[in-house]
Amino acid sequence: NTSIKPTLHDLLKTHFGYDAFLPNQEKIIKNVLNQNDTLAIMPTGGGKSLCFQLPALALPGTAIVVSPLIALMKDQVDALRSNGIAAAYFNSSQPQEEQQQTLSDLQEGKLKLFYVAPESIFLLENTLHHIDINLFAIDEAHCISSWGHDFRPAYTQLGSLKEQFPQTPLIALTATADSATQDDIAKQLAIPNAKKFIASFDRPNLYLDVRPGQKRIQQILQFLKSHTDESGIIYCLSRKSTESVADKLLTAGYDAKAYHAGISSEERSQIQEDFVTDKTSIIVATIAFGMGIDKSNVRWVIHYNMPKNIEGYYQEIGRSGRDGLPAHTLLFYSFADVVQLRKFAEGTPTEEYQLAKLERMQQFAEALSCRRRALLGYFGEHLQEDCGNCDICNTPPTYFDGTLLAQKVCSAVARLQEQEALGMVIDVLRGAQNAQVFNKGYQNIKTYGAANDVSWRDLQQYVIQLINQGVLEIRFHENGRLILTPLAKAVLFENRKIYLARPLQKKEEEKTTIDV
Numbered sequence: 001n002t003s004i005k006p007t008l009h010d011l012l013k014t015h016f017g018y019d020a021f022l023p024n025q026e027k028i029i030k031n032v033l034n035q036n037d038t039l040a041i042m043p044t045g046g047g048k049s050l051c052f053q054l055p056a057l058a059l060p061g062t063a064i065v066v067s068p069l070i071a072l073m074k075d076q077v078d079a080l081r082s083n084g085i086a087a088a089y090f091n092s093s094q095p096q097e098e099q100q101q102t103l104s105d106l107q108e109g110k111l112k113l114f115y116v117a118p119e120s121i122f123l124l125e126n127t128l129h130h131i132d133i134n135l136f137a138i139d140e141a142h143c144i145s146s147w148g149h150d151f152r153p154a155y156t157q158l159g160s161l162k163e164q165f166p167q168t169p170l171i172a173l174t175a176t177a178d179s180a181t182q183d184d185i186a187k188q189l190a191i192p193n194a195k196k197f198i199a200s201f202d203r204p205n206l207y208l209d210v211r212p213g214q215k216r217i218q219q220i221l222q223f224l225k226s227h228t229d230e231s232g233i234i235y236c237l238s239r240k241s242t243e244s245v246a247d248k249l250l251t252a253g254y255d256a257k258a259y260h261a262g263i264s265s266e267e268r269s270q271i272q273e274d275f276v277t278d279k280t281s282i283i284v285a286t287i288a289f290g291m292g293i294d295k296s297n298v299r300w301v302i303h304y305n306m307p308k309n310i311e312g313y314y315q316e317i318g319r320s321g322r323d324g325l326p327a328h329t330l331l332f333y334s335f336a337d338v339v340q341l342r343k344f345a346e347g348t349p350t351e352e353y354q355l356a357k358l359e360r361m362q363q364f365a366e367a368l369s370c371r372r373r374a375l376l377g378y379f380g381e382h383l384q385e386d387c388g389n390c391d392i393c394n395t396p397p398t399y400f401d402g403t404l405l406a407q408k409v410c411s412a413v414a415r416l417q418e419q420e421a422l423g424m425v426i427d428v429l430r431g432a433q434n435a436q437v438f439n440k441g442y443q444n445i446k447t448y449g450a451a452n453d454v455s456w457r458d459l460q461q462y463v464i465q466l467i468n469q470g471v472l473e474i475r476f477h478e479n480g481r482l483i484l485t486p487l488a489k490a491v492l493f494e495n496r497k498i499y500l501a502r503p504l505q506k507k508e509e510e511k512t513t514i515d516v
């Protein structure tokens, strides 16, 4: 290349010291440099920050970065400065002098990156209109959506950025957006034409295992026998269970420590440090543990209780096997946990979303087809093959050729114009004679009653399997209506074979006490 301008690779090398881009980084950066809006979905550790930091350096002017947490801003700014890049952050908790200094640097065009909390950005509206902004980057963009797992009301104001700065490219970044959240982010930020980049969320080295949540301590002790001297994390729902599980493991001779928000921060740092340096091998924690912990050789993660949504589950299992070597993840599923989690969600402002997400988590735990396909399907990534590295692939249930049934279901979904939720689809297939069906005239469609030989419960299980296999998708944010995926079209028109598992007999799930 004879151009005098440094190439992207030069910038990557000189400013960040890296030789190559991680997957999707280069494509995203080019899209930004072409002045297009961008939605970047990348798993944690995928290298999101570089996607706006490098364009900020490549373009004249300043990039405005919106970030939800002071700690995150501070970390990034420190790292940038240590690479000699002019960056600063602004938030309401800073001393006034520091704020003034940062603002005058910003006004004088001295900063390449300016980090700001969503609450503060509109306080600076005037200033922003008088400086040269090359890019807006919205980090942790799922915070804008009630469908995201971490809704921040202040984020919703960011929708007006595009209106105020129509010429400035905007990039939204997140690690944890299911497809409903992705759509919502683009809508709320008013970037309907944003190009979407989704890096693969697959972590093929993680073995995905789900077992019934009975006699959990006994099962854990059994599990640990084949995982001696390995580091691992056990996640529990309550502080009390972290203490009691840690105690039981200690009694059994394992060096386990409880970790939760009720422990003093010095003690927590000590526990983290001992874990990172392999002095403690097992941490029994509430979800507070693991954020920002850099430990590559965590060999297993156990969920003593079911997480409240798939995003959380994915993030927590993702803390194992970062070195790429095999790691075992084990989820205990009990109906009692579902009941408990429902109670937590009820009466909160986001109850509806939380319950919908909980239901998806439950469907994952009850899945009778490849777990990885179900997990990735949730994020809108559809694997074509079973993974071979999960409990279901390992010990498959009995399958039958369910192609005909799958065709009936897909055809019903199509004839219902992809407008109806699971319950109605099943009612129609079973030829239910109820008012909802009759009011809409569904008794006249061709697939009405096409599966009246299958019980309601079994049919529900089959439809969930079709969702988990990526044949259908649930649009949560649109009343949970079912829609067809490209795979469904193959089922309908190319005779693609589908295998379904025979539903297992219902186990003793009705117990509603949590056995610690």
Ligand code: ADP
Pocket (backbone or CB within 6 Å): 018, 019, 020, 021, 022, 025, 042, 043, 044, 045, 046, 047, 048, 049, 050
């Ligand atoms: P995310 O925000 O997606 O979790 P980060 O932006 O924090 O990820 O990046 C994760 C890690 O990867 C960081 O340690 C970062 O320095 C590193 N990283 C980013 N880009 C590259 C690259 N091109 N080559 C090597 N390492 C990279």
Ligand code: ZN
Pocket (backbone or CB within 6 Å): 369, 370, 371, 372, 373, 386, 387, 388, 389, 390, 391, 392, 393
């Ligand atoms: Zn599998």
